[in-house]
Amino acid sequence: MSIITLITDFGVDDEYVGVMKGVILSVNPAAIIVDITHHIEPQDLIQAAYIIKYSFKYFPEGTVHVVVVNPGVGSERAIIALEMTGHIFLTPDNGVLTFLMDEANIGSIVRVENSRYFLESVSRTFHGRDIFAPVAAHLSKGIGIKALGVPIDRIDLERLSVKHAGISSSGELVGTVVSVDRFGNLITNIDAKSLDKFCKACKEERLEFRIGKKKIIGLSKTYENVLPQSPLAIIGSRGYLEIAVNCGNARRYFTADRGDTVGVVSNNL
Amino acid sequence: MSIITLITDFGVDDEYVGVMKGVILSVNPAAIIVDITHHIEPQDLIQAAYIIKYSFKYFPEGTVHVVVVNPGVGSERAIIALEMTGHIFLTPDNGVLTFLMDEANIGSIVRVENSRYFLESVSRTFHGRDIFAPVAAHLSKGIGIKALGVPIDRIDLERLSVKHAGISSSGELVGTVVSVDRFGNLITNIDAKSLDKFCKACKEERLEFRIGKKKIIGLSKTYENVLPQSPLAIIGSRGYLEIAVNCGNARRYFTADRGDTVGVVSNNL
Amino acid sequence: MSIITLITDFGVDDEYVGVMKGVILSVNPAAIIVDITHHIEPQDLIQAAYIIKYSFKYFPEGTVHVVVVNPGVGSERAIIALEMTGHIFLTPDNGVLTFLMDEANIGSIVRVENSRYFLESVSRTFHGRDIFAPVAAHLSKGIGIKALGVPIDRIDLERLSVKHAGISSSGELVGTVVSVDRFGNLITNIDAKSLDKFCKACKEERLEFRIGKKKIIGLSKTYENVLPQSPLAIIGSRGYLEIAVNCGNARRYFTADRGDTVGVVSNNL
Numbered sequence: 001m002s003i004i005t006l007i008t009d010f011g012v013d014d015e016y017v018g019v020m021k022g023v024i025l026s027v028n029p030a031a032i033i034v035d036i037t038h039h040i041e042p043q044d045l046i047q048a049a050y051i052i053k054y055s056f057k058y059f060p061e062g063t064v065h066v067v068v069v070n071p072g073v074g075s076e077r078a079i080i081a082l083e084m085t086g087h088i089f090l091t092p093d094n095g096v097l098t099f100l101m102d103e104a105n106i107g108s109i110v111r112v113e114n115s116r117y118f119l120e121s122v123s124r125t126f127h128g129r130d131i132f133a134p135v136a137a138h139l140s141k142g143i144g145i146k147a148l149g150v151p152i153d154r155i156d157l158e159r160l161s162v163k164h165a166g167i168s169s170s171g172e173l174v175g176t177v178v179s180v181d182r183f184g185n186l187i188t189n190i191d192a193k194s195l196d197k198f199c200k201a202c203k204e205e206r207l208e209f210r211i212g213k214k215k216i217i218g219l220s221k222t223y224e225n226v227l228p229q230s231p232l233a234i235i236g237s238r239g240y241l242e243i244a245v246n247c248g249n250a251r252r253y254f255t256a257d258r259g260d261t262v263g264v265v266s267n268n269l
Numbered sequence: 270m271s272i273i274t275l276i277t278d279f280g281v282d283d284e285y286v287g288v289m290k291g292v293i294l295s296v297n298p299a300a301i302i303v304d305i306t307h308h309i310e311p312q313d314l315i316q317a318a319y320i321i322k323y324s325f326k327y328f329p330e331g332t333v334h335v336v337v338v339n340p341g342v343g344s345e346r347a348i349i350a351l352e353m354t355g356h357i358f359l360t361p362d363n364g365v366l367t368f369l370m371d372e373a374n375i376g377s378i379v380r381v382e383n384s385r386y387f388l389e390s391v392s393r394t395f396h397g398r399d400i401f402a403p404v405a406a407h408l409s410k411g412i413g414i415k416a417l418g419v420p421i422d423r424i425d426l427e428r429l430s431v432k433h434a435g436i437s438s439s440g441e442l443v444g445t446v447v448s449v450d451r452f453g454n455l456i457t458n459i460d461a462k463s464l465d466k467f468c469k470a471c472k473e474e475r476l477e478f479r480i481g482k483k484k485i486i487g488l489s490k491t492y493e494n495v496l497p498q499s500p501l502a503i504i505g506s507r508g509y510l511e512i513a514v515n516c517g518n519a520r521r522y523f524t525a526d527r528g529d530t531v532g533v534v535s536n537n538l
Numbered sequence: 539m540s541i542i543t544l545i546t547d548f549g550v551d552d553e554y555v556g557v558m559k560g561v562i563l564s565v566n567p568a569a570i571i572v573d574i575t576h577h578i579e580p581q582d583l584i585q586a587a588y589i590i591k592y593s594f595k596y597f598p599e600g601t602v603h604v605v606v607v608n609p610g611v612g613s614e615r616a617i618i619a620l621e622m623t624g625h626i627f628l629t630p631d632n633g634v635l636t637f638l639m640d641e642a643n644i645g646s647i648v649r650v651e652n653s654r655y656f657l658e659s660v661s662r663t664f665h666g667r668d669i670f671a672p673v674a675a676h677l678s679k680g681i682g683i684k685a686l687g688v689p690i691d692r693i694d695l696e697r698l699s700v701k702h703a704g705i706s707s708s709g710e711l712v713g714t715v716v717s718v719d720r721f722g723n724l725i726t727n728i729d730a731k732s733l734d735k736f737c738k739a740c741k742e743e744r745l746e747f748r749i750g751k752k753k754i755i756g757l758s759k760t761y762e763n764v765l766p767q768s769p770l771a772i773i774g775s776r777g778y779l780e781i782a783v784n785c786g787n788a789r790r791y792f793t794a795d796r797g798d799t800v801g802v803v804s805n806n807l
Contacts, residue, residue, distance in 0.1 A: 003291075003294055003298075008616075010720065011720035012550075012573070012575060012576075012577060013575055013577040013587070013720050014719045015574050015575060015589045015592050015593040016719075018543065018572055018573060018574030018575065018593055019574075019592070019593050019596045021543075021572045022543070022572065022593065022596035022597035022598075022601075023571070023596050025541055025570065025598060026596070026597065029570070029598070030595070032290065032294065032298070034287055034290045034294070035281070035286065035287060035329050036281055036284050036287030036288075037281060037283065037284060037742045039281060039282040042720075043722055043785060051283070051284045054284050055284040055291065056290050057293065058292050058295070058398065059291035059294065060291075060294060060295045061787055063291075063751065071497045071785075073295065123774075123775045123776055124462070124759055124760045124772075124773075125760070125761070125772065125773075125775045126775030128584075129596065129775065130775075165481070181282070181283045181285075181474070182279065182280035182311075183311055184282055213737075222393045222394070223394070223395055231475075234393075234394065235396065236392075236394055237392045237394045237395030237399075238647065247312055247332075247340075247508055255485035272560075272563055272567075274560070296792070301563065301567070303556055303559045303560065304550070305553050305556030305557075306550060306551055306553060306556065307550075308550060309553040320552070320553045323553050323557070324556055324557050324560065326561065327557045327560035327561050327562035327667065328562070328564065329560075329563060329564045329567070332560075369765060389603065395768040429723065432552070434696075449546065450551070450552045450554075451549035451552055451580075452580055453553050490662055491662045491663070501662065504663075505661075505667075506661045506663045506664030506667065507666075511663075516609075517583055533579055
């Protein structure tokens with residue numbers, strides 16, 4: 001098994017991603033390279049952090065996940081390789097793995113320093129090509145992460161603050177829209193369990209969801225629970241509460257965006 | 270041979286497509302996955318129906334073609350697997366294969382129900398990941414479609430109405446723009462044969478093509494038959510009449526779009 | 539090794555690229571296909587010429603590089619296959635390899651004419667599918683380029699004029715912005731060596747870069763040399779002078795674009 005996944009903010013108009021693949025295949029011609037996305041907004045670490053969290057577990061164990069998104073300021077961070085639940089992550093030490101830390105305990109971590117696994121000449125501006133690509137290729141060939149550098153025992157988890165959903169003083173379950181997908185679905189940080197717990201004694205069809213000044217009554221099981229162009233609240237495919245519009249676009253419907261608040265009221269309270 | 274093609278409206282900004290590939294490779298690490306397009310407009314079944322029609326035959330026999338586009342209303346359709354001319358199609362039973370039916374007789378069809386080939390936990394909102402991806406992977410490993418569920422003998426062919434070109438009472442050959450490509454080429458439903466038949470005794474250079482109030486005289490063999498920025502009519506690579514602009518964009522030139530009428534007059538009549 | 543890279547202006551909304559891959563895999567199921575980019579602006583030969591120049595050398599020897607971008611007028615060019623430093627290039631004879639010619643001496647060249655390696659039926663409008671794809675696949679299987687047609691000894695190098703940087707009468711090093719990437723970085727045709735030579739006795743931190751009416755003082759080693767949203771001059775990953783904005787977009791900052799002039803003044807003169 002030699003799968004390498006890529007998450008970058010490089011886009012696909014330029015040759016950057018193709019060149020990374022050329023470097024990978026030069027080292028390991030048997031590598032299977034999967035693009036998760038190259039359309040992270042430039043320097044948008046939070047979006048990248050959610051994408052890796054949502055996606056890694058659908059790949060087989062042994063997969064090498066490469067995330068190259070640099071938020072600019074302070075981007076001269078170390079590069080780390082981290083093993084967790086059988087997956088290997090290769091990223092800058094910039095907090096992009098923060099949201100993964102809920103998932104499982106971290107295994108070993110190393111600071112990637114062994115230039116033996118880098119391209120011969122390393123530029124100052126394209127570590128994706130010169131370091132991440134060849135190192136990922138070597139990892140996919142089976143070298144252990146320990147060959148890459150010195151073990152370290154902590155990574156940067158302070159840069160990105162995880163926003164947890166919580167109960168307000170008025171008894172409302174308050175969450176945040178943490179990402180918005182292509183369909184305009186508003187993905188919150190309220191997971192299925194928290195909603196379940198909040199609603200313990202309540203009827204799902206009586207839950208009330210508040211986005212700005214608009215309301216949705218009831219948790220839907222499917223998009224088709226409501227009429228076309230009507231809004232709904234649903235546990236989405238990632239296991240979190242999403243606000244959607246059947247055959248429509250919730251971002252536009254609610255003129256909402258990342259960072260906005262979603263409140264849930266249980267009318268049984 | 271274990272090729273799987275993908276047509277979806279998922280875009281490539283989110284992790285959806287990458288996650289489907291992770292699931293496929295978890296089941297069949299030897300699968301070769303080819304993206305045909307993920308840029309179907311959300312819920313645009315017609316566009317997807319043309320894309321699969323135009324593309325499938327260029328893949329080797331044994332290829333598994335997956336189309337995941339749901340038009341929303343009534344999207345809680347059965348999932349079907351269909352064999353035709355050595356290719357396997359895995360799609361919702363929503364009419365997306367309608368335009369293929371001209372091509373050949375349908376072979377066997379089954380309703381996909383055997384959850385043994387699904388992900389262990391199937392969400393309500395992402396069947397692409399939970400059903401289509403693992404089932405396609407199993408198909409690419411060689412299980413027959415019969416293992417997937419019960420045989421059925423008809424699929425939904427009523428949802429999409431095939432617009433056929435025809436002769437109007439005034440003797441004009443009347444067709445429709447059925448899709449528009451990235452270059453702005455207007456692809457009609459008038460195929461080479463129909464045009465040939467219509468023009469039997471005529472000279473191609475005297476054919477007259479009408480789009481809105483504008484006219485093109487003569488059928489071109491190549492784009493370069495006309496000057497740059499000039500319009501032309503040509504049998505395109507899909508075997509259908511296309512209206513194009515040499516080094517330009519016919520959609521903008523004619524302010525035309527899908528659904529618009531294209532008329533052909535043979536001046537020999 | 540059987541890698542085929544693709545550079546086209548086909549975009550990824552339509553089925554064009556997918557269909558090319560189907561044709562390739564029909565001929566050589568073991569081919570590894572890498573998209574460098576399909577987002578060349580329609581008919582933008584210059585952009586394609588830079589992309590192939592910047593990328594090919596990161597692939598292993600034996601790679602087949604396919605470039606299908608036609609500038610329209612005069613696009614009825616011969617198709618050529620060219621061997622150079624162990625790589626094979628398959629392109630229209632339209633000058634798209636012009637910028638490569640600095641890199642190394644050309645090896646053998648043939649005009650591709652042997653229809654035995656084409657699709658059975660060749661359309662007038664989609665040579666990417668009917669000629670480039672199957673020929674590339676055969677090349678990736680190891681047929682030599684000589685099997686493809688007659689040797690020729692020159693290719694079109696006149697169509698694209700290489701703009702070389704040079705010293706103006708006032709002693710300024712004058713270059714041109716030759717491409718702009720997704721991040722808005724302005725890539726010039728002033729390579730590291732030329733700048734070095736120009737600056738022989740000077741201090742890099744005193745070099746002055748002029749873009750329109752704006753100036754940048756000093757050559758940076760990294761983006762982080764300057765504050766966020768501040769402009770900088772840097773030798774980019776391709777080995778050429780780039781004008782960038784840390785965490786920002788130089789194209790917008792300078793309202794500059796391809797074709798604009800960048801001047802360098804050494805204050806030691």
